[in-house]
Amino acid sequence: MTRAALVETARLSIARGSQSFAMASRLFDQPTREKAWLLYSWCRKCDDIADGQDHGGARSEVTDPATGIAKIRDLTALALAGQPTGDPAFDAIGQVARETAMPHAFIDDLITGFAMDSADWSPRTENDLLTYCYHVAGVVGCMMAVVMGVAPDDEATLDRACDLGLAFQLANIARDISEDDAVGRCYLPMDWLVEADIPPGEHMRPHYRGRLADMAWWLANMVGDYEASARVGAAKLPFRSRWAVLAAAGIYGDIARRVDALDQAAWDSRVVISKGRKLGWVLKAMGQAVQPAPSFGRDGLWTRPRLSQS
Incomplete structure (x- = not known):
């Protein structure tokens, strides 16, 4: 396929798979937007192979997960x-790699995340949870930073980009506790469940809702910290990329804040952010993008492995 055909296929993929990311991507300049679409299409295809989905839809049983990961x-x-x-989804990652200085180690780290999902992996500790979040989302933040022009050796900015991915994934985990449980998955650390005196596999029972809401509160606080850190790194990006990142940060931050606000009712139905609220964040982020960078240190935050350690 020609590059133009790959880009068009990727555009259709992101429009179908993620309205939030599709909206945020339109804030990029055209070259960045097209590379972001190409990267998304590969990520989406790999995720669908690992989870037995079609553009993030209903999961189906994956009878031979090892074969799927080997194919990826x-x-x-x-x-x-x-x-x-x-x-075209796999041709797209080759195209992105040729057009950027994308470290192949980032690509390998993300494939490790797909393998973790296909193996129904679950965390024992908070550090396990954050390691998983890195492999399925934090490294995507790093890859997107490279797409937006960040040098692969700019470790400080890549750390902040990783933090945005961690915030996104932690928000998803808080929102999707019930949906994950329905397919036999749990991304709450076993240590947390033990401390809350919740038996394995029982966390969605009604009489544990109060304790589950406490965990969602903790996840929301973690999202807030990583979102705040990512906002510092956004200041290193060109204006339109900074605008897009800040809009996405606000939208995903709202998911965690909404889960926290709903307390025990957070999993009665899927938490969604309205189109109007998303557009509100697009406008708010434009103003934030011209403001001086906020100050927020990374002391105490989880730090991704360096490329030499991947």
Whole structure:
């Protein structure tokens, strides 16, 4: 496929798979927007293979997860070697890699995240949780930073980009506790459940809702810290990229804040952010993008592995 055809296929993928990301991506300049779409299409396809989904829809049983992960690794390696794969989503990651200085270690780290999901992995400790969040989302923040022009050796800015991905994933985990439980998954650390005296697999029972709400409160506070850190890093980006990042940060931060505000009712139905609220964040973020960078240190926050350690 030509580059233009790959971009168009990727545009259709993001429009179908994530309205929030599609909206935020339109704030980028065209070259950045197109590379972001290409990266998204590969991420979406890999995630769907690992989870037995179609653009993030209902999960189906994956009978041979190891084969799916092997397919992801093989097709990705082929694309990174500059060879056509027969699948536009995988050709897209090859295109992005050629157009940017994308470290292949980031791509490998994300594939590790897909493998963790396909193996129904669950965390024992908070550090396990954050390590998982890095592999499925924090590293995507790093990859998007490279797409937006951040140098791969700018560790400080990449740390902040990773923090945004961590905030996104922690917000998703807080929102999706019930949905994950329905398919036999739990991303709440076992240590937290033990401390709350909740038996394994029982956290969605009605009489544990109060304790579950306490965990959601803690997750929301974590989201707030990582979101605040990411806002500092956004100041290093070009204006339109900064605007997009700040809008996405506000939208996903609202997911966690809404879960926290709903308390025990947070999982009665899926928490969504209205289109009007999203547009409000787009306007608010434009103002934030021209303000001086906020001050927020990273002391006490989890730090991603360096490229040399990946």
